[in-house]
Amino acid sequence: MAQESKPVAQVDVRNIGGIDEASVTLPEGVSILTGRNATNRTSFLQALMAGLGSRQSSLKGDAEKGEVTLVLDDETYTRTLQRRGDSVSFDGDPYLDDPELADLFAFLLENNEARQAVARGDDLREIIMRPIDIDSIEAEIRECKREREELESEIEKLDSLERDLSDLETDRREKVESLEAAREELESVNDELDELDTGIEESQTRKQELENAFQRVRDARSKLDNIEFDLETERSTLSELKAEREELHETIENAEKPDENADRLAGRIDELRGRKRSLDDDINELGSVINFNEDLIDGSGIEIYEGTPSDDPTDALNADGQTVCWTCGSEVGTDQIEATLDRLRELRSDKLDERSEIRAKIQELTDQQSSIREAEREIERAQERLTAVETEIESTESRIADLEDQIESKQEEIEELEQDAESIDVEGYDESIKLHREANEIELRIERFKDEIEEIDDEIDKREAAIERREELKSEREELASRLTELRTRVDRIEETAVEEFNEHMETVLEILEYENLDRIWIERRETEVREGRRKVTRTRFELHIVRSSSDGTAYEDTVDHLSESEREVTGLVFALAGYLVHDVYETVPFVLLDSLEAIDSDRIARVVDYFRTHADYLVTALLPEDANALPEEYAYTESID
Template sequence: MTIDESNAEDVEMSVSVRNVGGIEQASVTFDPGITVVAGENASNKSSLLGSLGAVLGGSPPPLRGGADAGSVTLDLDGERYTVELARAADGRPVVDDATPYTADRTLVDHFVSLDEDNPIRRAVVDGGDLHDLLMRPVDTEAIDAEIDRLHAQRTDLDERIADLDDRADTLPELEVRARRLRERRDEVSTRLESKREALAAADYRTADEATQDLLDALEEARAERERLRDRRDTKRRAVESLRDDLDAVESELSALDADLGGESVRSRLDDVASDLSALRERKGRLDETIDALRPIVEVNQALLADSRLPEGFDEGEVVDRLDPESEAITCWTCGQSVARTDVREQVEAVEAILQAKREERATVEERIEACRGRRSDLEARLEERSDLAERRRHLEREVEERERALSDLGERIDTVDERIRDLEADLDGAEADDDLLDRHREVGDLEYERGRLERDLAAVEDDIEAAEAAAAEADTLREERAEIRDRLSDLRDRIDRIEREAVETVNECMERVLDRLDYDGIERVWIDRRSDDHETVFDLQVVRTSDDGTVYRAAVDTLSKSEREVVGLVIALSGYLVHDVSATVPVVVVDAIEMLDAERIRGLLDFFDDHARYVVAAALPEEAEHLRPAFDTVSLESPGIATQ
């Protein structure tokens, strides 16, 4: 391995590869800046760059032929990252364990690993959906779900604010009522004090002892009636509050029953249990079928793979002297000689059945999970309904007990009223001063009137306090609603902002790169952003110049393949900038640019170097030789890299 150290600075990046692609063992160190990996076609440049992309967090690379395990290790910024590969029972390579540089595979596959299979490069070459690819890191479904959630939250706040406003709107009327009640109470209190003073100043010496006793008893009875009336009013308010709670519980029960479509929760639970049982039985049958087919596939794959060649054969001799597909092998079931192609066809047929069964099982497992989710939801609803029903029964008992207490208080008040009437009748028949009796009655009536006014005033003051609290709560909810409004506006604008930024970045980058690479006949390449059936579309546009200098708009497919590849690379790098990928992955890996000459490769890589800490690119030896004075160069012909 030869490296030009002229650009070395900062922290090195080291990659070690074992049994990946065509690489048996390789260890390469990259300095910050641009590094060109030089090698002929089929020299495993792509295996090395694909391994780097995988350990950065991209799609896993293929295992080396004949190897059962492989690995890629990355040392960067003082940390080590790894991808461990293994061969599955069906022969496919799988990731056995991984701690990649980033867990965001979309970022790496779309904007870091810019090989010939890069989705954005392929979309430009083949006419794919650029909008979907450039916007892939933006979770639009999650944004839409968040918008729906905020809409529901805002609707709930609107309803609560409207209810609170209705309660707060009663405040002026309540304050007027409270003022009038205070005025009447103060008036009655003044009259009561005057009557009491007059009664205290009266000369009772003319009243006999029996009359005095009647007056005392009458005063006690009236005081007792006031106490009982106060208790009755308190209990009546408590009953009204309990009835409000009971109405709320009834509403919740009705809403829950309506949400269930009139069916009982228990009945729906039974249906779900039946579905779950049937799905489990179906999965069990699929498991049995898969378990029966898998060994057949594995044994026959092993049989087909057992094609070791005699010693001394090199690769050319193998091609010239042996056609593996025509080779006969011994069937492990019947012992007869069978053409390899026949066995392969049968294995592929069984593999197709096995894959179909696995997919069917996956579908059944998803339905099982869905059933379990429905069961959990129904069980939660059943528990909720049970709690509500128990709450309703408790409230009904409370209301019944309070109403009995109210009835008892009413009977006790009636009894005291009767006693007061009897005492007043006894006083009428006694030889008492009529003026004295009238004064006692006036004092009693005024005491009752003042008590009633104070109770009414207390109730109105409670309502005023509740209305003021409702107004304050409504103001708080309005602030919350304003925050939700701003959040909704931000979410609606977010996708639009990213789309605009993506288009602007692509067009700016495209203009700069085309100027650097100096393509004859290409005047401009850019993206038009437009709406189509409520969906945003990114249209790639091309303006060319004819030999006579005429400027005209042309179709994308008028670009050469190399020009389209460059356009794809630039658009992918634009995504790297738009989504600030450098903050997550400071590396860009560029492969499959053999169609470009050395000068254009240099211009392209210089542009990439402006935006990434490490740029690793593959090039053929002749181009790499021209680039060696400007960039670090890694040769895959080094003894440190062993290939097949």
């Protein structure tokens, strides 16, 4: 709720409800529209609702077009109503793009759903939760769970890396020890070679020739060793790829084939959504018709008859209980209109029930569609990966065959080089070639140890760097867990808050209004099992309790049906106020509109208005003069709307 002072709101109306033309200024705070019945107070409230974005307004019976202009905070908002055959279209640039919250919890006229839900014993929980996008919350929950699973998998890998780190360090120490031993062994062999070479009497040229021959052998053996290492790596890769291929085949074969087609479900969902939109329009239209006719019967509606109207609105009814039909101009019995109204109310109630059922069905089909598409995506990902693995296997097998050919060729080359070395005639050759071969093998081992130690060092560095990220990943996982908890409990929190708000405000209001033998009205939040389609699910229900006291002071539980009209109206208003506060409607629209409070006595109306005024920047209410007299003089009063 805004705390800063708000400027006045200017509302200009033409051809809405029973209004030809009207211009009303609404200052911040409480504005009272006072007057007898048939003075267009309700029509003005409906016009203001239209300017704020609602569709629950009616076009004047003899007009083809109506319009509302609202000037607020130096901004101008417009709404036009245009008759098109049997319906009325809405256009313009109103204050709200989506009026659902305001229609439910701020525009509290007689036909307001939140007020009527209490009187009819409707599902109060459905009214409170209607503005919540459950589909969006559940989609976000699924995304959070997917991200959490990925993080947990990565953290598990890092935990495994840390466990293996000590094994790597042990392996490194053993390789270093082996390297040092090989170097000592090489040094010993080289010493023997030096002694042998000293004793060999030959020309420097033949010695160099012998050394060069041995060097060519060493080089060839070194290359052979590298090729064999590459071959071992490729064979290991091939083994892993084949194991993955088997897993992918098993995943695809074991995947459950969906019973339904996701696209077919999408078509059914679209049909249901179209039906729901149609029901929304029907419910709004029925609400307007019901409200219009109720106003007509009680004398507060528009004046359809020709001639000069009497000051007494009851003159619209003749002595035989007849009134003028607003559609055809003929006289019909009031009881006939009441009967029609009952049928319209019943029809609207049926459509509300059907809309609830359609919502549940849409939710069920949307969940089913999401499950099917996720299963299809998993199979598709497995098939794509299988194709990639098959390609990698072919490439790896090709590289293995090429490496095997290289090894065979290199082995032949080494045999030829050794034969060349053996053909060199040098005294002491046999012992020398034996030592050179031994030195060559030791040097290869040394190079292999160096490479392995370098690989281990790189692996240790990578693992240590990765392990450092583990705390960051754990922090992200905790944030996701908190987000999941928040999403999972958001609906619960809204329900709990709605119940708390209602119970708290109801207790306060009952204390203020001082109803006799009415001790408490409160909502209990209960879990019940209901059937949705072919499955049973747990749903929350708001159960309304009424506690009274008998003349001897004994408390007993009563029902809504036994509430007086005044008590029922107050309960409906407080329930709407709970929704208004739970959904922070004051942040969406700065107005609260009240109408049809005649069932409440004047003194209590004054207390209700005083209680509600603290929750909105602008509180606009329509009252009869005798009820308005009980309110403070500092409120703004408008006595005539043309």
